[in-house]
Amino acid sequence: MKLIGFLMQSSKEYVTVMxxxxxxxxxxxxxxxxxxxxxxxxxxxxxxxxxxALRVREILDIEILExxxxxxxxRVDCEHGTYVRxxxxxxxxxxxxxxxxxxxxxxxxxxxxxxxxxxxxxxxxEYVYLWRNKGDPSFLMKAxxxxxxxxxxxxxxxxNDVAVSAxxxxxxxxVPGISVIHEKIRKGDPVAIFSLKGELVxxxxxxxxxxxxxxxxxxxxxKTQRVVMSRETYxxxxxxxxxxx
Amino acid sequence: xxKGVEFVKKLDEFASLERSYILVKExxxxxxxxxxxxxxxxxxxxxxGVINLDKPPGPTSHEVVAWVKEILGVSxxxxxxxxxxxx
Numbered sequence: 001m002k003l004i005g006f007l008m009q010s011s012k013e014y015v016t017v018m019x020x021x022x023x024x025x026x027x028x029x030x031x032x033x034x035x036x037x038x039x040x041x042x043x044x045x046x047x048x049x050x051x052x053a054l055r056v057r058e059i060l061d062i063e064i065l066e067x068x069x070x071x072x073x074x075r076v077d078c079e080h081g082t083y084v085r086x087x088x089x090x091x092x093x094x095x096x097x098x099x100x101x102x103x104x105x106x107x108x109x110x111x112x113x114x115x116x117x118x119x120x121x122x123x124x125x126e127y128v129y130l131w132r133n134k135g136d137p138s139f140l141m142k143a144x145x146x147x148x149x150x151x152x153x154x155x156x157x158x159x160n161d162v163a164v165s166a167x168x169x170x171x172x173x174x175v176p177g178i179s180v181i182h183e184k185i186r187k188g189d190p191v192a193i194f195s196l197k198g199e200l201v202x203x204x205x206x207x208x209x210x211x212x213x214x215x216x217x218x219x220x221x222x223k224t225q226r227v228v229m230s231r232e233t234y235x236x237x238x239x240x241x242x243x244x245x
Numbered sequence: 246x247x248k249g250v251e252f253v254k255k256l257d258e259f260a261s262l263e264r265s266y267i268l269v270k271e272x273x274x275x276x277x278x279x280x281x282x283x284x285x286x287x288x289x290x291x292x293x294g295v296i297n298l299d300k301p302p303g304p305t306s307h308e309v310v311a312w313v314k315e316i317l318g319v320s321x322x323x324x325x326x327x328x329x330x331x332x
Contacts, residue, residue, distance in 0.1 A: 007325040109325055111260035118299045121309070128316050137287040146282035147293035150325070152256035155264070158249050160272035164279070179272050180250055183265045196274035197281050198252030213269065228293075234278050 003150055003228055006190055006203060009080050010110030010153050011060060017104075018072040018088045022097030026067055032094050033074070037062050042086050050081070057082040071102065111153040119143045147228070148200045154192040155182045155206075157222070164195045165234040167202050173222040175213055185210045191222050195234075202227045248281050249274075291319050 024032075036059050043054050061077035076084055085101040092099025107114040127139040159167070163177025173193055185191060185206050193201045204222030213221055250266065257264045285293075300309050306324045314322045 004323050004325045112297045118297050120299050121301065124296065124298065125316055131287065141287050141290060144290045144294040144296055146285060146290065147295055148256060148282050149259060150295050153260040153262065156253050158253060161274055178269045180266050180268055183267050194249060194253055195279055196249045196272060197279050198249040199279055199282055210267065
């Protein structure tokens with residue numbers, strides 16, 4: 001999986017306008033919308049790019065922001081792959097009046113929010129102009145964040161220089177290479193592996209919980225899944241290491 | 246090494262997460278290779294960077310990616326999300 005895949009698999013947040021096909025009381029609406037919080041079943045719509053099999057998706061949060069019949073403004077925080085259009089149709093069914101999605105805007109993709117660091121296309125082209133024609137890269141440098149931000153929502157581990165070079169050459173991350181670790185990593189979690197300088201080295205899948213790392217002090221902590229850093233960045237230190245040992 | 250921890254905590258903060266870390270073992274890091282992501286030049290950022298771009302409703306994500314590649318003069322770029330197509 002490409003690095004961007006870990007972002008695609010992250011939770012998404014939307015604001016959406018639901019149009020009701022019949023009037024209901026605010027209390028009823030609140031009650032029914034509340035029922036959709038948690039795990040729900042969804043069958044992908046006819047016009048979709050995935051297999052149309054019933055699947056489970058989690059609605060992490062759903063909130064009514066405004067209600068003025070026939071429009072309901074909703075904020076939905078959900079697992080990736082949730083169809084908001086479908087969700088609204090289903091809410092309409094349970095309400096007994098029917099509903100459809102009128103408008104949709106994504107306000108968050110994983111860690112990326114719709115706030116001050118959101119850049120407009122116009123702004124980007126201005127920043128490129130200032131860089132290329134005026135020799136001032138400072139605006140563009142603020143707009144382009146280090147790629148590490150792509151996985152800023154993942155649990156993280158910081159490893160020593162020897163482990164960095166071994167992992168970039170395709171090795172799995174072993175416990176002795178770990179310097180700093182997030183306290184709550186669970187076996188099976190995707191884990192972002194960082195160097196002592198803060199560079200993203202790779203993304204792996206945890207093979208043990210954090211507590212086990214502290215107890216065992218050996219073995220494979222994470223199976224390397226996607227190497228990000230070029231193998232030329234750090235010299236092949238583990239060879240020297242092995243020779244000396 | 247403190248720099249790495251600081252930066253990682255900055256990433257957590259960006260993602261609105263409060264996480265605690267455990268120091269397993271302290272190691273030195275060589276000054277001869279690698280560097281903090283915050284010390285990258287614009288050219289380096291364009292090789293491995295991310296833009297939180299507000300895509301207008303008109304063009305497709307694919308078209309916007311092609312436009313970004315062209316104005317930045319980069320050969321590789323992708324996007325991290327598409328909304329379902331409007332009906």
